[in-house]
Amino acid sequence: AYLHRVFVQAGALSLAGVDRKTASEAEARLNLGAVYTALLTQASETPERMIRAEIADVEQRRLSAVDQLNGHHRLVLLGDPGSGKSTFVNFVALCMAGEVLGDARANLALLTAPLPADDERRFERDQQKERPQLWDHGPLLPVRVVLRDFAARGLPAKGKRVNAEHLWRFIAAELKAAALGDFVPHLKQELLERGGLLLLDGLDEVPEAEERRAQIRQVVADFAASFQSCRILVTSRTYAYQKQDWRLPGFAEAVLAPFSPGQIRRFVDRWYAHIA
Numbered sequence: 001a002y003l004h005r006v007f008v009q010a011g012a013l014s015l016a017g018v019d020r021k022t023a024s025e026a027e028a029r030l031n032l033g034a035v036y037t038a039l040l041t042q043a044s045e046t047p048e049r050m051i052r053a054e055i056a057d058v059e060q061r062r063l064s065a066v067d068q069l070n071g072h073h074r075l076v077l078l079g080d081p082g083s084g085k086s087t088f089v090n091f092v093a094l095c096m097a098g099e100v101l102g103d104a105r106a107n108l109a110l111l112t113a114p115l116p117a118d119d120e121r122r123f124e125r126d127q128q129k130e131r132p133q134l135w136d137h138g139p140l141l142p143v144r145v146v147l148r149d150f151a152a153r154g155l156p157a158k159g160k161r162v163n164a165e166h167l168w169r170f171i172a173a174e175l176k177a178a179a180l181g182d183f184v185p186h187l188k189q190e191l192l193e194r195g196g197l198l199l200l201d202g203l204d205e206v207p208e209a210e211e212r213r214a215q216i217r218q219v220v221a222d223f224a225a226s227f228q229s230c231r232i233l234v235t236s237r238t239y240a241y242q243k244q245d246w247r248l249p250g251f252a253e254a255v256l257a258p259f260s261p262g263q264i265r266r267f268v269d270r271w272y273a274h275i276a
Helices: 002-011 047-052 065-071 085-101 120-128 147-153 164-177 181-193 209-226 261-275
Strands: 040-044 062-064 074-079 142-146 197-201 231-237 252-255
Touching (some): 040 252, 085 197, 142 147, 147 164, 147 209, 164 181, 164 209, 209 231
Parallel strands (some): 074 231, 142 197, 197 231
Antiparallel strands (some): 040 062
């Protein structure tokens, strides 16, 4: 029941930022898994990564967001507004839930699908030998938290000390509100013993972010220390996270790159194919 809820919520695609006039009409027919296009970061592939992927005679390419998430136990994904940070969070949660549910529409195969080619020459070459993105950790139990909601309903008054328990209580309260309270102890045991994937979206987008900065930073760091088996992804706008007092100890950083011509082509193709 929990995974079905994640699958439904994460798969809803909001078009308000694309075309407000047609958003309400089209959203009934669109889902994220059908039109999602893999995101690239500004980091390039390392020689080790190229050897592992059996790449010997092609130029370096940028690492995808999935590759970065695969390589870092703790990761902050940075990008400008509208760059796809929240969409990536939803897509990862969708694919993880879909893999465990055995859903053919979204799963680990979709998560690791080969990156789009940037030009016709590379497109023809990649068609002959497609290179999937890397994911070595199997289907992890996803837990998705929108940090502005947590700040509004889960944080104590400004200036009060916070810890991991505040975030856990918020997660438990959200499950109880969804009539899934019976799952709370099982989820906690899973995260503590086997681990999972905690997806914290919008580090800098909480209400009164400047005043709440110390609390948000502390609760995320404390939760990471308590749930050490969990992989954790945090998203934030780039310019905000560049401030030293936002940075999370022990977290790697990756910055999303603008869409390449190949990504634009793939997105448009998938969009129209899905609508048709």
